Amino acid sequence: MLICFLSFIFPGARAQDFxxxxxxxxxxxxxxxxxxxxxxxxxxxxxxxxxxxxLHGAGQWGxxxxxxxxxxxxxxxxxxxxxxxxxxxxxxxxxxxxSWSFFQFKWNTxxxxxxxxxxxxxxxxxYSLLVKQLADSLxxxxxxxxxxxYVGGLSMGGFGTFDMITxxxxxxxxxxAICGGGDTALAAKIAGKTAIWIFHGDADPVVNVEYSRNxxxxxxKMHADVRYTEYPGVRxxxxxxxxxxxxxxxxxxxxxxD
Numbered sequence: 001m002l003i004c005f006l007s008f009i010f011p012g013a014r015a016q017d018f019x020x021x022x023x024x025x026x027x028x029x030x031x032x033x034x035x036x037x038x039x040x041x042x043x044x045x046x047x048x049x050x051x052x053x054x055l056h057g058a059g060q061w062g063x064x065x066x067x068x069x070x071x072x073x074x075x076x077x078x079x080x081x082x083x084x085x086x087x088x089x090x091x092x093x094x095x096x097x098x099s100w101s102f103f104q105f106k107w108n109t110x111x112x113x114x115x116x117x118x119x120x121x122x123x124x125x126x127y128s129l130l131v132k133q134l135a136d137s138l139x140x141x142x143x144x145x146x147x148x149x150y151v152g153g154l155s156m157g158g159f160g161t162f163d164m165i166t167x168x169x170x171x172x173x174x175x176x177a178i179c180g181g182g183d184t185a186l187a188a189k190i191a192g193k194t195a196i197w198i199f200h201g202d203a204d205p206v207v208n209v210e211y212s213r214n215x216x217x218x219x220x221k222m223h224a225d226v227r228y229t230e231y232p233g234v235r236x237x238x239x240x241x242x243x244x245x246x247x248x249x250x251x252x253x254x255x256x257x258d
Contacts, residue, residue: 055157100160181211201234
């Protein structure tokens, strides 16, 4: 039911040509994560760089190692970003039917909307674990600045973003979650550990804006480093607005961990 319903809500994307993103695979314990990696212009392997991991939504499920580039691929290729903020960018792909984090939902026939819940499981979802292990491998190889590791995602990837920063407190200096949601009871794990910018459209018919609002309120009570942008009249595709935010990249790269 989950696969069929989300496939209907999040239509797939046509593959595009992003030749500068190298195709890679990362394998641990007989499990393989397909991902694309974008190195900075003039990349120097002797240097360490910030790392940005971006988690796609259900509309980019697959095994082609292409579709996950649909929304974020163009964003990170911008000359203004690559020139002013050289970084290693990772865009992993989650196979159909899998997820970056565990969540449940049910369809409210009366209100005609989805109700999500985000019960925390001790064990991470397998492809989320592989993403973390991939990031660890880049840190171990001293290719990445350990104080400047970032994560972001949209929709299902927004759920995954909340899960990652909750599961690994302090690992990520900053995060951005677009039309996502998470368990607000775990917000204390983020406060003081990871800065976060949350985005949502107030007319989102898929992931209700209340999930972001509630998380923001929980973090604000803890005086966390949280920023929130809500778009009036915008539906589920709030990533279009978020990626157009001129301050997003500057804000992200300004954050450093301990």
